[in-house]
Amino acid sequence: MAYTYTAWLLVIITEFLILVSITKAKVPAVIVFGDSSVDAGNNNAVSTLLKSNFLPYGRDFAGGHATGRFCNGRIPPDFISEAFGLKPAIPAYLDSNYNISDFTTGVCFASAGTGYDNATSAVLNVIPMWKELEYYKEYQNKLRAHVGNIKANEILTEALYLISLGTNDFLENYYILPTRQSQFTIKQFEDFLTGLAGNFIRNLYSLGARKISLTGVPPMGCLPLERAMNIMGQNDCVENYNKVALEFNGKLKALVARLNKELHGARLIFTDPYFIFSQIIKKPSLYGKFM
Ligand SMILES: *[C@@H]1O[C@H](CO)[C@@H](O)[C@H](O)[C@H]1NC(C)=O
Ligand SMILES: *[C@@H]1O[C@H](CO)[C@@H](O)[C@H](O)[C@H]1NC(C)=O
Numbered sequence: 001m002a003y004t005y006t007a008w009l010l011v012i013i014t015e016f017l018i019l020v021s022i023t024k025a026k027v028p029a030v031i032v033f034g035d036s037s038v039d040a041g042n043n044n045a046v047s048t049l050l051k052s053n054f055l056p057y058g059r060d061f062a063g064g065h066a067t068g069r070f071c072n073g074r075i076p077p078d079f080i081s082e083a084f085g086l087k088p089a090i091p092a093y094l095d096s097n098y099n100i101s102d103f104t105t106g107v108c109f110a111s112a113g114t115g116y117d118n119a120t121s122a123v124l125n126v127i128p129m130w131k132e133l134e135y136y137k138e139y140q141n142k143l144r145a146h147v148g149n150i151k152a153n154e155i156l157t158e159a160l161y162l163i164s165l166g167t168n169d170f171l172e173n174y175y176i177l178p179t180r181q182s183q184f185t186i187k188q189f190e191d192f193l194t195g196l197a198g199n200f201i202r203n204l205y206s207l208g209a210r211k212i213s214l215t216g217v218p219p220m221g222c223l224p225l226e227r228a229m230n231i232m233g234q235n236d237c238v239e240n241y242n243k244v245a246l247e248f249n250g251k252l253k254a255l256v257a258r259l260n261k262e263l264h265g266a267r268l269i270f271t272d273p274y275f276i277f278s279q280i281i282k283k284p285s286l287y288g289k290f291m
Contacts, residue, residue, distance in 0.1 A: 190248045
């Protein structure tokens with residue numbers, strides 16, 4: 001039931017180029033919300049089965065250490081942080097090896113397995129998005145106590161906020177459990193999630209965030225587990241899931257355009273991982289050696 005996706009390096013580079021162009025001012029911190037695509041290890045501190053604190057996770061991370069990232073090495077926010085001249089790896093908020101001194105230049109609130117919908121995070125008892133935001137509020141207070149109000153406000157306003165999730169809402173929730181399917185058609189569910197994404201961003205904005213990147217979903221029908229279960233389709237990608245991913249990304253993109261008009265002083269971008277992922281899956285040899 002753990003739907004995770006890694007191999008994001010090219011997405012990161014694309015994303016980074018876009019980000020640099022909109023964030024000319026310096027970025028003092030990178031602050032992260034979302035699911036396994038960006039979780040730096042928060043699930044280690046949560047009572048869930050969905051963890052990645054064992055090898056081969058982390059085998060290419062500094063020290064070969066399985067941090068709780070769902071990846072062999074670093075994840076996209078780490079590269080983005082490094083590219084802005086900050087830490088090469090963003091610490092997880094719930095990791096007791098770190099404290100507010102470490103979090104001043106970046107912090108991760110993400111939790112693998114979570115979704116926009118509360119019902120998604122409930123499946124594997126991971127951190128719901130409203131709780132990620134509660135942790136962020138707690139972080140703001142700690143930051144103010146640590147560096148003072150003026151400096152804290154500067155950090156919080158100028159920071160880059162990364163939000164990446166959505167896949168689990170479809171694959172762990174809608175297509176598996178009966179509740180949402182009985183309430184919504186798939187298009188209505190996409191709209192429901194888009195509404196929740198909008199509310200999340202509005203809440204984040206009202207707490208002071210201004211530079212925000214919202215990441216869409218990858219070709220989720222090509223995730224290894226989906227292909228493994230697609231026995232009738234010769235273990236090929238599940239085209240229907242990919243179609244939904246494209247449709248949902250279109251809605252998130254439109255949401256970002258609307259929010260840029262609605263939220264005064266905010267600079268939001270939509271980051272679309274779909275096509276670069278597709279390309280990597282279809283033509284892996286173009287991207288180096290794949291085992
Ligand atoms: C954070 O931890 C370091 C040691 O790891 C310690 O030196 C520092 O005082 C701590 N900072 C705070 C604010 O607790
Ligand atoms: C999700 O749960 C939180 C906490 O119980 C609640 O405040 C929020 O309204 C819920 N969101 C939705 C869309 O039901």
